[in-house]
Amino acid sequence: MDYKCWCCPAEAIWVCDCPQDSRSCEKHYRDHKKKYKRCLPDFVKDAIIESDNAIKCLELEYAKLTQDMMIEIENYYNQNLNYLHSKKNEARGFIYRKMNDEADGIKVWARTLNLKERDKNQFLFSMREILGIDSASSNIAIAVENLEQTCERIEEIENKFNYRNEENREFQIKVQDEENIKKMTVDEFMSKINKENYQSFEFEEIKYIMIELNFEGFKEEFITDRYQFIVQISHTNDKKYIFVCKFLSRL
Known part of the structure; x- marks a missing residue:
């Protein structure tokens, strides 16, 4: 959508309801005002600046969050890569010491791990939940948050229920003990x-x-x-x- 002045390429900062030339820059606003005496324009520059600043802050936060996740993934990658190198050296050590069963165990482990068959959907869902900013992602994040809060409330209710049950059980035992003490033929x-x-x-x-x-x-x-x-x-x-x-x- 074009947000330029009606008379030049500059960005419009005045907006009115006139049928023509409804957007004006600072320079051509006066010309428009002379032409339409009854014009009641709105100064929108401050609102534009506030909106732009809010989006810029979100961009910075989003970039920081994405960078943090990339760093975590890279760290985890390096950590597991070092682990694989250690397993390689461990297998070689077994082979040189003629510990064939142990070496075969590492080989079987490497072949059966089969990373390609792992389900990536859970990771993708979590990634969308954390990084998603569109309406659908926001709805998912809100739904997940509501679900977590509901689960927390249910757990809290269950804990209170179990606590009351335990109190009642102890009270019944106490009453029964007192009855047994008092009971006499x-x-x-x-x-x-x-x-x-x-x-x-x-x-x-x-x-x-x-x-x-x-x-x-x-x-x-x-x-x-x-x-x-x-x-x-x-x-x-x-x-x-x-x-x-x-x-x-x-x-």
Whole structure:
């Protein structure tokens, strides 16, 4: 597209909506203004400079990035070339020492490596992802970045989920251990209880034991003449209920 002045080869820096001579350089802008009195031009030089500078900065960054990648490829090439030379010398050493199996191993390795059959698509895709600046490449780069962010979020959620699961598992084990410690059969309780140690039981402990020990079995098995010293627990007259008193006073 032609961006020159309507009257000379100089670049236009004034633009207007006039039907003719709509682009003018600094010199011929005045001539155009005299011809079209109602012209309202826009000064576009600053916008052009800003746009050009942005593109130039991108060109420099792009050249630097490309150069860095070329240096990396060259370094990797030299590194592997040195490795191949070392393998060549290693194979010769085996041959001179009549270590034929070792020498054959290097020869087979070199023949089966078959670099021509390697898939270069992954490298090309990565190269386009890094160096691509057109719309398609930008979309690919954005898609890859979004995918990576999504994967990171999924991994973070999975880690939190696993952490919560581990917390729940530990909590369940702790609760189960506490239940196992507290759980007691009627026979076990009756074998341990006596007048002296019963006095150390808290009221809440008594209630908990009654809940744990099957109420029916507790009232039938436990409240006997043998344990009359536990005066806080007694039957009702109909033998269907029991009373547990927190405080007891005698007249």
